[in-house]
Amino acid sequence: MTDFFRNKSPNFERLKAYGFCEQDGKWAYHVRILGGEFELTVTILPTGEVKTVLIECEIGEPYTLHLVEEAGGEFVGRVRTAFEAALEDIAAHCFDGAFFKQPQTERLLAHALEKYGSEPEYLWEKFPDNAVLRRKDTGKWYAAVLTAKKSSLGFAGEETMEVADLRADPEEISKIVDGVRILPGWHMNKKHWISVLLDGSVSFEEVTSLLANSFALAK
Numbered sequence: 001m002t003d004f005f006r007n008k009s010p011n012f013e014r015l016k017a018y019g020f021c022e023q024d025g026k027w028a029y030h031v032r033i034l035g036g037e038f039e040l041t042v043t044i045l046p047t048g049e050v051k052t053v054l055i056e057c058e059i060g061e062p063y064t065l066h067l068v069e070e071a072g073g074e075f076v077g078r079v080r081t082a083f084e085a086a087l088e089d090i091a092a093h094c095f096d097g098a099f100f101k102q103p104q105t106e107r108l109l110a111h112a113l114e115k116y117g118s119e120p121e122y123l124w125e126k127f128p129d130n131a132v133l134r135r136k137d138t139g140k141w142y143a144a145v146l147t148a149k150k151s152s153l154g155f156a157g158e159e160t161m162e163v164a165d166l167r168a169d170p171e172e173i174s175k176i177v178d179g180v181r182i183l184p185g186w187h188m189n190k191k192h193w194i195s196v197l198l199d200g201s202v203s204f205e206e207v208t209s210l211l212a213n214s215f216a217l218a219k
Helices: 012-018 074-094 103-116 170-176 204-217
Strands: 008-010 021-023 026-033 038-044 050-056 095-097 131-134 141-149 160-167 182-184 193-197
Touching: 008 012, 012 021, 012 026, 012 074, 026 074, 038 074, 050 074, 074 095, 103 131, 103 141, 103 160, 103 204, 141 204, 160 204, 193 204
Parallel strands: none
Antiparallel strands: 008 095, 021 026, 026 038, 038 050, 131 141, 141 160, 160 193, 182 193
């Protein structure tokens, strides 16, 4: 069950639209599955932890065999499949990726959503901690938010860093890039892209200014 919600965080607006109800900081959703034979209650705690209760409607008792890996049989298999399908749908429609660790990264993604209506797109299954932002009108990327090892970016060490690849005017790139906080575009055309460290070394105001310029260049 936890795999469906790993590296994800609940989006409360989406929870509400999906049918979850909030009370005392907890969000709960009830749905009948397997032709109405079972009622599934999904509860999301304030911490983001997901709890489930499955009730067999005919007898009004909790059912748990679907959670036992060793439990087999056709009926248990059908219950488990319906249960997992319901959770997978909730994870897809009510949760956002939560792969990034830097506060500035999360702040940047929130800013892009508020100002440009851009949801991060996680396009690569093998690289779940990489996302792109694109303009809705042109479909062009204006940012790629990436996780990379320091050594890949030209620094000493194997720790990971988070960067935003942004479009920039080719005539301005040499003035912007300092090799310390702002680098030539990583995995991008270095004539048109820059990479901005999201560790706080670049002020958020400067990051959003560079993001706005990149958005404009993607028109």
